[in-house]
Amino acid sequence: xxxxxxxxxxxxxxxxxxxxxxxxxxxxxxxxxxxxxxxxxxxxxxxxxxxxxxxxxxxxxxxxxxxxxxxxxxxxxxxxxxxxxxxxxxxxxxxxxxxxxxxxxxxxxxxxxxxxxxxxxxxxxxxxxxxxxxxxxxxxxxxxxxxxxxxxxxxxxxxxxxxxxxxxxxxxxxxxxxxxxxxxxxxxxxxxxxxxxxxxxxxxxxxxxxxxxxxxxxxxxxxxxxxxxxxxx
Amino acid sequence: xxxxxxxxxxxxxxxxxxxxxxxxxxxxxxxxxxxxxxxxxxxxxxxxxxxxxxxxxxxxxxxxxxxxxxxxxxxxxxxxxxxxxxxxxxxxxxxxxxxxxxxxxxxxxxxxxxxxxxxxxxxxxxxxxxxxxxxxxxxxxxxxxxxxxxxxxxxxxxxxxxxxxxxxxxxxxxxxxxxxxxxxxxxxxxxxxxxxxxxxxxxxxxxxxxxxxxxxxxxxxxxxxxxxxxxxxxxxxxxxxx
Numbered sequence: 400x401x402x403x404x405x406x407x408x409x410x411x412x413x414x415x416x417x418x419x420x421x422x423x424x425x426x427x428x429x430x431x432x433x434x435x436x437x438x439x440x441x442x443x444x445x446x447x448x449x450x451x452x453x454x455x456x457x458x459x460x461x462x463x464x465x466x467x468x469x470x471x472x473x474x475x476x477x478x479x480x481x482x483x484x485x486x487x488x489x490x491x492x493x494x495x496x497x498x499x500x501x502x503x504x505x506x507x508x509x510x511x512x513x514x515x516x517x518x519x520x521x522x523x524x525x526x527x528x529x530x531x532x533x534x535x536x537x538x539x540x541x542x543x544x545x546x547x548x549x550x551x552x553x554x555x556x557x558x559x560x561x562x563x564x565x566x567x568x569x570x571x572x573x574x575x576x577x578x579x580x581x582x583x584x585x586x587x588x589x590x591x592x593x594x595x596x597x598x599x600x601x602x603x604x605x606x607x608x609x610x611x612x613x614x615x616x617x618x619x620x621x622x623x624x625x626x627x628x629x630x631x632x
Numbered sequence: 633x634x635x636x637x638x639x640x641x642x643x644x645x646x647x648x649x650x651x652x653x654x655x656x657x658x659x660x661x662x663x664x665x666x667x668x669x670x671x672x673x674x675x676x677x678x679x680x681x682x683x684x685x686x687x688x689x690x691x692x693x694x695x696x697x698x699x700x701x702x703x704x705x706x707x708x709x710x711x712x713x714x715x716x717x718x719x720x721x722x723x724x725x726x727x728x729x730x731x732x733x734x735x736x737x738x739x740x741x742x743x744x745x746x747x748x749x750x751x752x753x754x755x756x757x758x759x760x761x762x763x764x765x766x767x768x769x770x771x772x773x774x775x776x777x778x779x780x781x782x783x784x785x786x787x788x789x790x791x792x793x794x795x796x797x798x799x800x801x802x803x804x805x806x807x808x809x810x811x812x813x814x815x816x817x818x819x820x821x822x823x824x825x826x827x828x829x830x831x832x833x834x835x836x837x838x839x840x841x842x843x844x845x846x847x848x849x850x851x852x853x854x855x856x857x858x859x860x861x862x863x864x865x866x867x868x869x870x871x872x873x874x
Contacts, residue, residue: 481860548858590822590832591835
C-alpha cells in the first residue's frame with residue numbers, strides 16, 4: 400500500500416517560525432511521518448530515472464542514461480570547470496517546472512508533487528517563513544554521487560517569483576564527513592552554517608542567500624533529495 | 633599576492649600583524665571557544681612562510697590504518713593514489729586522516745636544522761609575543777609552548793571528525809595557520825566545527841594568512857579537499873601547558 404506524503408503532526412510551528420525569523424533559514428528534522436518519508440526514499444531509489452546535469456563551459460546540459468565511462472569523463476570535465484567558475488554536477492529528475500502536476504499520475508512522485516502544492520504544505524511554509532505570498536512549489540529529485548557538487552551561488556538567479564529555496568533529504572544515514580553539506584557563506588566567504596542531509600529533514604532558506612552544496616566525499620554515499628523553490632503566483 | 637612575487641623576502645623571524653584587534657578577538661574566542669583571525673602575520677612574514685612551505689619542505693605522507701599511524705617518505709604519486717583509495721574505503725567506518733606533513737616540533741623544542749627557515753617559525757610560535765598573544769585572547773594563562781607540524785592537503789585529502797582529546801597531553805588550544813594564496817569555500821579543506829546536533833556550527837575557509845584558534849576538546853574536522861580544489865598549506869599544532 401502506498402502512503403501519501405504527510406507532514407509529521409509533531410512539528411512545533413511557532414518554534415520553527417521563530418528560528419527562521421532569526422536566520423532566514425532553517426533545518427527541520429523529522430518533517431514527514433516516518434513511513435511516508437521511507438516511501439519517498441524507496442521511490443527515489445527504485446522508481447526514478449536519473450539524468451546527469453552539469454554546466455561545464457557555462458552551458459547547462461541534461462544527459463539521460465550515461466554509461467559509467469561517460470559519467471566519469473563528464474565528471475572530470477566538471478571538476479575542471481568548477482575550479483574557478485559557478486559549476487554543478489549531479490543527477491536529477493524533473494518533477495514539476497512550475498507547480499504543475501507530475502506527468503505520470505501513476506507514479507508515486509506525482510503524489511509528492513501534489514503534496515508540495517497542497518494547502519497543508521504551502522500553509523506550513525507560509526507559517527514558518529512568514530512569506531505569505533508563497534503560492535506553489537516547483538520540484539526536482541536530485542541524486543548527488545561521490546564527487547558531485549554545486550558551487551556557491553545566491554539561488555535567486557534574477558527570478559522574482561522565487562521566494563525561498565527548499566530541500567528535503569531522504570538518504571537513510573549520512574555522516575558530516577561525507578560532504579554533500581548545504582553550506583551558507585557570509586560576506587567574507589566564511590561558512591556560517593552547514594546542514595548535514597539527514598534522513599527526513601527539510602531545509603528552507605529565503606533567497607538570495609549565498610550557499611553551496613559541498614562536494615560529496617569520495618568516501619560518501621548517494622545523496623537523495625527533492626528540492627526546488629517556493630514561488631509566488 | 634604582490635608580496636609573493638617579491639624575491640627580496642627576508643629571513644627574519646615571522647611577526648604577528650601589529651594591528652590585530654586583540655580585545656575583539658578575545659571577545660569572539662570567549663563567546664564560542666574559537667576564533668578565525670584573518671591577516672594574522674605581517675604580509676612579509678606570511679609570504680616567507682609560504683615560500684618555505686612550497687619550496688623548502690620535504691613532505692611525508694601521513695595517514696592512519698585503524699590505530700596504526702603511518703608516515704611514509706618519498707612516496708610516488710602512483711603509490712599515494714593507491715593508499716588514498718584504501719583510506720577512502722576505511723573512512724566511512726571510523727576516524728581517518730590522510731595528508732602530507734612535516735614535523736617541526738614535537739613539544740616546543742627547536743627545529744632540528746637551525747639553518748632552515750622552519751627553525752624561525754618554531755622559535756616564533758614559542759616566542760614571548762605569540763605565547764602572550766595566545767594567553768591574552770584565550771584567557772588560558774597556563775599556555776607555555778607550542779608544538780608544530782607543517783601540513784599539505786592535496787585534492788582528496790581529509791581529516792574526519794574528532795575532538796582532539798587524547799590522554800597524556802596538556803593540550804589547551806589548537807591552532808592552524810593557513811598559507812595558500814587563493815582559496816574558495818567550494819574547494820573544501822574547511823576546518824569545520826560540529827554542534828551538539830552534529831550539524832556544522834561554523835566552518836573556517838583556509839584563506840591566506842588566517843590563524844584559527846580553538847579550545848580543545850571540540851568536535852571538528854577538515855573536510856575533504858574537493859577534487860577541483862588546490863594545495864592547502866598550513867602550519868598547525870597545539871598550545872600546551874607546562
